[in-house]
Amino acid sequence: MKKFRKAFAAIETLAAQTEWSDAVTLVRPEHAGARGFWPEGFRAAGVYAGIKNKRRDVAVIVSDRPASAAAVFTKNLCAAAPVDVSKNHLDCSPATMRAIVCNSGNANAATGQKGLEDARSMAAKTAAVLSLQPEEILVASTGVIGVPLPADKIIDALDDVPEQLQQGSCFDAAEAIMTTDTFPKFFALDVSLSTGTVRISGIAKGSGMICPDMATMLSFLVTDAAVEPAFLQSMLNSATARSFNAITVDGDTSTNDMVAVMAGGHGPEITPGSVDAETFYTALLELMTFLAKLIVIDGEGATKLVEIRVHGASDDRDAEAAARTVANSNLVKTAIHGEDANWGRIIGALGRSGARFEQEDLAVSFDDLTILRPGFISDFSEEEAAGILSKTSYTITISLGNGPGTAVMWTCDLSKEYVDINGSYRT
Amino acid sequence: MKKFRKAFAAIETLAAQTEWSDAVTLVRPEHAGARGFWPEGFRAAGVYAGIKNKRRDVAVIVSDRPASAAAVFTKNLCAAAPVDVSKNHLDCSPATMRAIVCNSGNANAATGQKGLEDARSMAAKTAAVLSLQPEEILVASTGVIGVPLPADKIIDALDDVPEQLQQGSCFDAAEAIMTTDTFPKFFALDVSLSTGTVRISGIAKGSGMICPDMATMLSFLVTDAAVEPAFLQSMLNSATARSFNAITVDGDTSTNDMVAVMAGGHGPEITPGSVDAETFYTALLELMTFLAKLIVIDGEGATKLVEIRVHGASDDRDAEAAARTVANSNLVKTAIHGEDANWGRIIGALGRSGARFEQEDLAVSFDDLTILRPGFISDFSEEEAAGILSKTSYTITISLGNGPGTAVMWTCDLSKEYVDINGSYRT
Numbered sequence: 001m002k003k004f005r006k007a008f009a010a011i012e013t014l015a016a017q018t019e020w021s022d023a024v025t026l027v028r029p030e031h032a033g034a035r036g037f038w039p040e041g042f043r044a045a046g047v048y049a050g051i052k053n054k055r056r057d058v059a060v061i062v063s064d065r066p067a068s069a070a071a072v073f074t075k076n077l078c079a080a081a082p083v084d085v086s087k088n089h090l091d092c093s094p095a096t097m098r099a100i101v102c103n104s105g106n107a108n109a110a111t112g113q114k115g116l117e118d119a120r121s122m123a124a125k126t127a128a129v130l131s132l133q134p135e136e137i138l139v140a141s142t143g144v145i146g147v148p149l150p151a152d153k154i155i156d157a158l159d160d161v162p163e164q165l166q167q168g169s170c171f172d173a174a175e176a177i178m179t180t181d182t183f184p185k186f187f188a189l190d191v192s193l194s195t196g197t198v199r200i201s202g203i204a205k206g207s208g209m210i211c212p213d214m215a216t217m218l219s220f221l222v223t224d225a226a227v228e229p230a231f232l233q234s235m236l237n238s239a240t241a242r243s244f245n246a247i248t249v250d251g252d253t254s255t256n257d258m259v260a261v262m263a264g265g266h267g268p269e270i271t272p273g274s275v276d277a278e279t280f281y282t283a284l285l286e287l288m289t290f291l292a293k294l295i296v297i298d299g300e301g302a303t304k305l306v307e308i309r310v311h312g313a314s315d316d317r318d319a320e321a322a323a324r325t326v327a328n329s330n331l332v333k334t335a336i337h338g339e340d341a342n343w344g345r346i347i348g349a350l351g352r353s354g355a356r357f358e359q360e361d362l363a364v365s366f367d368d369l370t371i372l373r374p375g376f377i378s379d380f381s382e383e384e385a386a387g388i389l390s391k392t393s394y395t396i397t398i399s400l401g402n403g404p405g406t407a408v409m410w411t412c413d414l415s416k417e418y419v420d421i422n423g424s425y426r427t
Numbered sequence: 428m429k430k431f432r433k434a435f436a437a438i439e440t441l442a443a444q445t446e447w448s449d450a451v452t453l454v455r456p457e458h459a460g461a462r463g464f465w466p467e468g469f470r471a472a473g474v475y476a477g478i479k480n481k482r483r484d485v486a487v488i489v490s491d492r493p494a495s496a497a498a499v500f501t502k503n504l505c506a507a508a509p510v511d512v513s514k515n516h517l518d519c520s521p522a523t524m525r526a527i528v529c530n531s532g533n534a535n536a537a538t539g540q541k542g543l544e545d546a547r548s549m550a551a552k553t554a555a556v557l558s559l560q561p562e563e564i565l566v567a568s569t570g571v572i573g574v575p576l577p578a579d580k581i582i583d584a585l586d587d588v589p590e591q592l593q594q595g596s597c598f599d600a601a602e603a604i605m606t607t608d609t610f611p612k613f614f615a616l617d618v619s620l621s622t623g624t625v626r627i628s629g630i631a632k633g634s635g636m637i638c639p640d641m642a643t644m645l646s647f648l649v650t651d652a653a654v655e656p657a658f659l660q661s662m663l664n665s666a667t668a669r670s671f672n673a674i675t676v677d678g679d680t681s682t683n684d685m686v687a688v689m690a691g692g693h694g695p696e697i698t699p700g701s702v703d704a705e706t707f708y709t710a711l712l713e714l715m716t717f718l719a720k721l722i723v724i725d726g727e728g729a730t731k732l733v734e735i736r737v738h739g740a741s742d743d744r745d746a747e748a749a750a751r752t753v754a755n756s757n758l759v760k761t762a763i764h765g766e767d768a769n770w771g772r773i774i775g776a777l778g779r780s781g782a783r784f785e786q787e788d789l790a791v792s793f794d795d796l797t798i799l800r801p802g803f804i805s806d807f808s809e810e811e812a813a814g815i816l817s818k819t820s821y822t823i824t825i826s827l828g829n830g831p832g833t834a835v836m837w838t839c840d841l842s843k844e845y846v847d848i849n850g851s852y853r854t
Contacts, residue, residue, distance in 0.1 A: 078778030078786050110774045112787060112803035145771025146805060255775050330757070344572025347537045348682050351505030359505050360539060376539035378573060416843035 004171065007183040010297055015187075017393065020286060023279045027188035027199070037170040037188050039199040039224035041065060041264035045164035046172030049157035051105035051150055052143070058154055059176035059203075060161050061220055062099045062130060067262035068226075069097035070233035071138065072240050074257035080109035081119040081149075082139040083258060089123065089135045095229030097262055098133075100220050101126040101158070102140035102177050104205070107216075108149040109141070109255035118151040125158045140218055140258050142179055142205060174203040177218055181205050185294040191283040193276040195268040198225040200280075200287050206295030216254035217244060219291055224267035225280060231272045235281050236261050243288035247296050247410045259288075296410045301417030305410060306336055307395040313405030318355040320407040322400060325353035327411035337413035341385040343371045343378065346398065355400060363399040431598065434610040437724055444820065447616075447713060450706045454615035454626070464597040464615050466626040466651035468492060468691035472591035473599030476584035478532030478577055479570070485581055486603035486630075487588050488647055489526045489557060494689035495653075496524035497660035498565065499667050501684035507536035508546040508576075509566040510685060516550065516562045522656030524689055525560075527647050528553040529567035529604050530581050531632070534643075536682035537573040545578035552585045567645055567685050569606055569632060601630040604645055608632050612721045618710040620703040622695040625652040627707075627714050633722030643681035644671060646718055651694035652707060658699045662708050663688050670715035674723050674837045686715075723837045728844030732837060733763055734822040740832030745782040747834040749827060752780035754838035764840035768812040770798050770805065773825065784827040792824040 011029045020026065031037060038044060041064045046056040071090060073083050089097070101122055108115045123137040141149065164172065174184035188201035204219035227235075240259055261284075270280045297305050308327045313319035326332055329349040335342040343364050350362065364372040366388045372378045388394050438456045447453065458464060465471060468491045473483040498517060500510050516524070528549055535542045550564040568576065591599065601611035615628035631646035654662075667686055688711075697707045724732050735754045740746035753759055756776040762769040770791050777789065791799040793815045799805045815821050 076775065076778035077780075077782075077784070078774050078789075107771070110771055110786070110789075110799075110803050115803075144769075145775055146769075146799075146803070147771070255778055342571075342573075344534070344537055344574070347505050348503065348572055351503035351682055353504075355504075357504070359537070362505075362537075372537075372573070376537050376542075376573070 003175070003183045007185065010183060010294060011187060014290065014293055014297065018286070018290060021279070021282050023192045024283050024286060025190040025192070027190065027201070032170050032186050032188065034168045036168040037186065038167065038201050039222055039264065040266040041224055042201070042222045043165040043167050044170055044173040045161050045166065046174070046176030047157045047160045047164055049103065049150070049153040051103060051153060056172055056176035057105050058101065058103045058157050059173040060099060060101050060126060060158070060165070061173060061222060062165060063097070063222070063262055063264045065264060066096040066098060066136070067264045068229040068232050069095055069138070069260065069262050070229060070236045071258060071260040072236060074255060076255045078110060078255050080107050080141060080256045081111055081115035082108055082122070082141045083256065084116060085119040085123060086138045086140065086258065089138060093135045095233070096136070097138055098136040099126055099130060100138045100140065100260055100262070102142070102218060102220070103154050104142050104177050104179050106143040106147055106149050107141050107145045107256050110146040111148055114148060118149040121151050122154055125155045126161070129158050129161055138260050140256065142177065142216055142218055142256050145255060170201065170203055177203065177205040179205060179216070180300055181298055183298060185291055185298070187287060187290050189283060189287055191280055193268050193270075193279060195276065198223055198267040198280065200284055202287055202291055204291040204295060206298060217257055217295055219244065219259045219288070221259070221261040221284070221287070223261070223263050224265070225263050226265035226267065226269040227263040231270070232261060232263055235284060239281065239285040239288050242285060243292040246408060247292045293410055296412050299412040301415040302412030303392065303415060304336055304413045305393045306412065308409045308411060309395060309397045310400065311397070311406045312361070312399040312401045312403050313407070314356050314403040315405040316407060317405070318400070319405035322350050322353045322355040322398065323407040323409040325349045326396070326398065327409045330414055333411065333414035337415050339386065339389040341366070341371065341380070341382065341389060346396070350398065350400070357400040361399070361401040365397040367394050430602070430610045434612065437610060437721060438614060441717065441720055441724065445713070445717060448706070448709050450619045451710050451713060452617040452619070454617065454628070459597050459613050459615065461595045463595040464613065465594065465628050466649055466691065467693040468651055469628070469649045470592040470594050471597055471600035472588050472593065473601070473603030474584045474587045474591055476530060476577070476580040478530060478580060483599055483603035484532050485528070485530045485584050486600040487526060487528050487553060487592070488600060488649060489592060490524070490649070490689055490691045492691060493523040493525060493563070494691045495656040495659050496522055496565070496687065496689050497656060497663045498685060498687040499663060501682060503682045505537060505682050507534050507568060507683045508538055508542035509535055509549070509568045510683065511543060512546040512550060513565045513567065513685065516565060520562045522660070523563070524565055525563035526553055526557060527565045527567065527687055527689070528585070529569070529645060529647070531569050531604050531606050533568060533570040533574055533576050534572045534683050535568040535576040538575055541575060545576040548578050549581055552582045553588070556585050556588055565687050567683065569604065569643055569645055569683050572682060597628065597630055604630065604632040606632060606643070607727055608725055610725060612718055612725070614714060614717050616710060616714055618707055620695050620697070620706060622703065625650055625694040625707065627711055629714055629718055631718040631722060633725060644684055644722055646671065646686045646715070648686070648688040648714070650688070650690050651692070652690050653692035653694065653696040654690040658697070659688060659690055662711060666708065666712040666715050669712060670719040673835060674719045720837055723839050726839040728842040729839030730819065730842060731763055731840045732820045733839065735836045735838060736822055736824045737827065738824070738833045739788070739826040739828045739830055740834070741783050741830040742832040743834060744832070745827070745830070746832035749777050749780045749782040749825065750834040750836040752776045753823070753825065754836045757841055760838065760841035763816075764842050766813065766816040768793070768798065768807070768809065768816060773823070777825065777827070782827060788826070788828040790826040794821050
C-alpha cells in the first residue's frame with residue numbers, strides 16, 4: 001500500500017516539525033489501522049461503489065449514540081446538493097447526528113433537482129442500513145462537477161457498510177474520500193483534561209481547488225468528549241478560520257467544502273469557559289492545522305510547504321489580505337518552485353493586496369535570513385538563501401510596519417505537475 | 428528576425444479575426460519598418476544599454492513639438508519609481524510632453540530613494556540629448572523588481588538616441604521594451620474623419636503578470652490628431668477599462684504598469700462631443716484592444732486566446748466579477764489548456780465570484796455550441812465541443828440570468844511553459 005507508506009512518512013515528518021501543546025499525546029499513524037484510531041463510540045467504513053475505477057469511494061463514519069454535531073460549509077453560491085441537504089439536516093435535528101456519508105469521484109454539484117434527490121437518497125439509504133433517521137445523517141460528495149451522481153451505485157454499495165464498520169481503523173474511510181490526493185490524510189491525538197483523557201480523530205481530503213474558504217476540501221472530525229452543539233460549533237468556526245481557511249493551493253474555492261465534527265460524549269465533559277475547554281480547543285486547532293498542512297503538502301503537483309507570516313499590519317484584516325495575496329500569487333508560487341529568492345514578486349503581491357503600508361517599511365525574511373530590510377536594503381547571501389529555498393518546508397516572514405495586525409497562511413509551490421493533473425481531470 | 432516574423436503572423440491572424448469599424452484603415456505590419464509606422468511629428472529609437480544580454484533595452488519616442496499627453500498607471504501600492512516620476516511630470520507640465528523613455532530588464536521597483544533618483548536621471552539625460560526639459564519626459568521601466576537600476580548604463584546608452592531616431596520604423600523601440608515577450612507588439616491604423624485622416628500608432632509589451640488593472644504591461648500610443656489633454660485623458664481612461672484592463676494572464680498586477688498617449692497635433696482636431704470624437708475614440712479603443720489581445724496571445728506559455736463574455740447579470744459590476752473570476756481561475760485555465768469541456772469548473776468559479784444569480788439560471792456556450800442550459804441541462808456533443816476547444820481562439824459565453832449586466836474579458840490557458848518561464852525568471 002504505497003499510498004499509506006506515503007501517508008505515514010508525511011505524517012511522521014510533519015508531526016516532528018510541529019510544536020504541540022503539553023496536554024497532547026500523538027496517536028502514532030500506524031495505530032490508525034486495526035490498533036485503534038477512532039474515539040470510543042465511533043466506527044467507520046470505506047466501501048466500493050465503482051464510481052471511479054476500482055477504488056473505495058464511499059465512506060461512512062457512525063456514532064453509537066446521538067452525537068453533538070457542528071459543521072462549516074462552502075460559501076460558493078453554487079454549493080453542491082449534499083451541502084444543502086446537510087445544512088437542512090443540521091437545522092432540523094437539534095444539532096445531533098449519528099453518521100456522515102461521503103462519496104468521492106462525483107461532486108453532485110450543478111446537478112439541479114435530481115442532485116438534491118440523489119443526496120437525500122444517500123442519506124436515506126445510510127439511515128436505513130444503520131437503523132437511523134435520514135435527518136441524523138450528514139452527506140458530502142467530492143469529485144467532478146456537473147455530472148449526474150451515479151446514485152444507484154452508491155445506494156447499492158451502502159448495503160456493505162454494516163459488516164465493514166470497524167472500531168479501530170480509519171484506513172478504508174480515509175481512502176474512500178480521496179480524489180486526486182496521492183495519500184490518505186488522517187491524524188488523532190489524546191488530550192489530557194482535568195477529568196480524564198479525550199481523543200480527537202480526523203480524516204481529510206484536499207489536493208486541488210484548495211483555497212481559503214476551503215475549496216474542495218473535506219474533513220470529518222470526531223471526539224468522545226461531551227460538548228454542547230452550540231459550543232462545538234463556535235470552536236469549529238474559530239479553528240476553521242485559523243486552519244483550513246488559512247491554506248491555499250490554487251486560489252479556487254469549490255462547491256463542496258465541508259468540515260464536520262461529532263462529539264459522542266463517552267468521555268469527559270467540556271464546558272464553555274473552563275480550563276479544559278481551552279485545552280480542548282487548542283488541541284482541536286492543532287489537529288485541524290495538522291490536517292490542513294497535510295492537504296497543502298499533497299497539493300496538486302506541490303513539492304513545498306511554505307508558511308507565510310505577516311506582522312506589523314494596521315490590523316489583522318490587512319495582515320490576512322497581505323498573506324493571502326502572497327500565498328495565492330502564481331508568480332510567487334512559481335518562484336518558490338524554482339527556488340528563486342525573487343523577493344520582488346512578494347513586494348509586487350503585497351502592493352496589490354489592498355493592505356495599507358509604506359513601501360519603505362517593508363521587511364522580508366526566509367526562515368532566519370533577512371532578505372529585505374526597511375528602506376529596500378537587500379544584501380543577503382544568495383548562497384544562504386539558496387540553502388533555505390532548497391528545503392521542502394520553510395517560512396517567509398513579512399513585516400508591513402509597526403502595526404498590531406498579524407496573520408499566518410500556508411501555501412505550496414506551483415509546478416508543471418499541477419498543469420498536468422488539471423489539464424485532463426475530467427477526461 | 429524570427430521574433431518579427433512571429434509578430435507579423437500574430438498581427439495578420441488577429442487582424443483578420445477582428446471586426447474593425449468602417450472609418451479605420453489598417454497599416455500593414457510590414458509598414459511598421461522603414462516605410463512608415465509613426466504619425467507625422469513622431470520618431471522613435473531603440474538602443475543598447477546592456478542591462479540584459481545583447482538586446483535593445485532602452486526605447487525613446489519623441490514628438491517634434493509639445494504634445495497633449497495622458498496616462499494611466501498601476502494601482503499597486505508598491506508602484507515603481509518611474510511611475511512616481513512620470514505622474515509628477517504629468518502634474519507639473521500642463522499635460523504636454525515631448526518624449527517617453529523606457530528601459531526593459533529592470534523594473535526600478537522596490538528600489539527606494541536611489542530608484543527615484545535613477546528615474547529622474549533617466550528623464551534628465553533624455554531631455555539633455557534631445558534639448559528638452561526633464562518635466563517633458565515620461566519615464567517607464569519593466570523587468571525584475573528589487574534590483575538597483577543600472578542607471579549609468581542607461582545614461583550612457585541615451586547618447587546614441589539622437590542619431591538612431593527614425594521617422595518610420597517602430598521595430599527598434601518595440602523590441603527594446605520586451606521582457607519575456609516572444610515577439611514585439613505594435614499596430615497602427617488610419618482613421619477617416621470629416622476633416623481628414625489621422626493616424627494612431629502604438630507599441631506594447633506584456634507577457635507575464637498580466638491581469639486586470641494592467642499588470643506588467645506597458646503601452647505607448649501616439650497620434651497626429653489635435654486633442655486637448657483632458658479629453659485625451661478621459662478617452663484613455665474609458666478605453667483602458669475596456670481593453671488593457673479586460674485581459675488577464677495570471678492574475679498578478681505589477682508595480683510598473685503604464686499606458687501613455689501623446690497627441691502631437693499635426694493632423695485634424697478632435698473636439699469633445701463631435702462625430703469625429705466618437706469615430707476617433709472607437710478607433711483608439713480598437714487599437715488598444717488589439718494590442719491587449721496580442722499581449723494575451725503572447726502570455727507566458729499561452730497557446731490559446733479565449734474571450735469570456737458574460738451577460739444577464741444584475742449589473743455590469745456583477746458581470747465583470749463573474750468574467751474576471753472565470754478568466755483568472757487556474758482550474759478553468761488548465762482545462763482550457765487540456766481542451767477539456769469541464770464546464771463544472773466554470774460553475775465553481777462563478778459561484779465564488781461574488782456575482783448574484785440563481786444556479787438554475789446559468790447557461791454556458793463555447794462559440795455557438797450550447798454546453799449548459801438553465802436547469803443544469805447539459806447534453807452537448809463531446810465531439811463538437813472538442814472541435815471548438817482544439818482551436819487557438821474561441822469564445823465562452825456565460826448567461827447569469829435575465830439582468831442587464833454584461834462584461835467581456837480575454838484570457839489565455841495555463842501551461843507548463845508558464846511554470847518553466849516563471850520558475851527561473853530572476854536567475
